[in-house]
Amino acid sequence: MDRREFLMGTAAVAVLATMGGAMFGNAKAAPEGEKFEITKSEEEWKRVLSPAAYNVLREHGTERAGSSPLNAEKREGLFRCAGCELPVYSSETKFESGTGWPSFWAPIPHAVSTSTDRKFFMTRTEVHCRRCGGHLGHVFDDGPPPTGKRYCMNGVAMTFHAGDTA
Secondary structure, three states: OOOOHHHHHHHHHHHHHHHHHHOOOOOOOOOOOOOOOOOOOOHHHHHHHHHHHHHHHHOOOOOOOOOOOOHHOOEEEEEOOOOOOEEEHHHHHHHHHOOOOOEEOOOOOEEEEEEEEEEOOOOOOEOOOOEOOEEEEEEOOOOOOOOOOOOEEEEHEEEEEOOOOO
């Protein structure tokens, strides 16, 4: 290998590494700079969450479409953050989006926060629990009235409590 091949190879590796970071992002528990009421070490989160919930809430993963029983949940009640049990969505705002994930047209007031997600070569609005910073899903502008929003949530990031009210 001569010097030119070495430099071309090094440049290619640098470009691929940059693309990988832009595509997959860095796994982090919560948006940078935000302070949360409930904080735990990663080891503590791993002890209290299932591996699937940890992947979504703390590493910004996504569950497989159609895999959550909460997608078919039709009873009245509250959907709570699986990390801290804060009520985040009411069954009153749930709708069938056809996406395979539980969808809502609005969160409970002051329950969630949003941040910009630039993974996978696109810009989306990430939704996270305002109390513990856990990643819940994303919000899109293709939902039903009255808000026109579709809060597309990971079921594993929430628990459901039938009969609860906000």
